[in-house]
Amino acid sequence: MASDGPAPKRSPRFHGRVENNGRLCDADGCFGDGEFRAPNIDGKRPGFDGPGDWRWYCLDHIRAFNGGYNFFAGMTTDQIEAAQRPLAGWERETRAFSATPAGTPKWADFVDPLDAIGAKFAARMPRARADGRPLSDADRRALKALELDVDSDRRTLRARYAELVRLYHPDRNGGDRSHERALQAVITAYTHLKGAPAFA
Structure with missing residues (x-):
């Protein structure tokens, strides 16, 4: 009896086969299709930073590779036992x-x-205010200029402004005008914050 629809797609016959994109087998002298992935023992090993390097083999050569591959090669007995524990790697x-x-x-x-x-x-x-009032990036920069915490209130803002103006103003420093830039930054920050929603 003929089927009305298209034939179902067949799954690959061999587990691990990857559709070939023109890769050749990496085994010396082999021109078969490189459809099976294997770890590159001489290259970067899989680990925390990524999957590592791979080599691609045809079916015959992947069978030969798997037959001779030993994950535990070069490990001590203690290292092998540690690698075989169910939670190996999580506690380090x-x-x-x-x-x-x-x-x-x-x-x-x-x-x-x-x-x-x-x-x-x-x-x-960035940390949010405890009272839930929003802070813009400009608000946060102004708070940093005044060396204030994000949860500061309007009273703290005024007190800090007055303290810094007294510290930097030339009239309080014997006419020393070397702090004018810092004073201007304080005034700009305070002017911005006193109109900000968080301090309304």
């Missing part, structure tokens, strides 16, 4: 994320790798 210390004032999160600090990835990006996010 790895490269840290960028440093943050609260400390440096490490992969070993987390049970779930997705939590570790989330912590990496959360550490880079």
Whole structure:
């Protein structure tokens, strides 16, 4: 009986076969299709930084490679036993994320790798105000110029402004005008912040 629709797509006969894109087998003197991937023992090994280098073989040569491949070659007995444990690799210390004032999160600090990835990006996010009022980038730059915390209120803002004006103003420094640039930065920052929604 004839089928009305197209024939179902056949799965590859051999597990691990990758559709050939014109690659030739990497075995010396072989011109077969390189359809099977194998780790490049002489190149970069797979690890934390990526999958490493690969070589491509035809079916006959991948069988020969697999027959002679030994993952544990060159390891001591202790290293082999450590690699065979169910959680091998998770408890060792790895490269840290960028440093943050609260400390440096490490992969070993987390049970779930997705939590570790989330912590990496959360550490880079600017801290929000406790009262939920929004702060723009300009607000944050002005707070930094006044050396104020993001949770400062309007009263703290005024007190800090008065303190810095007294510190930098020439009339309070015997006519010394060397702090004029710092004084102007303080005035500009205060003028901006007193009109910002976070300090309304």
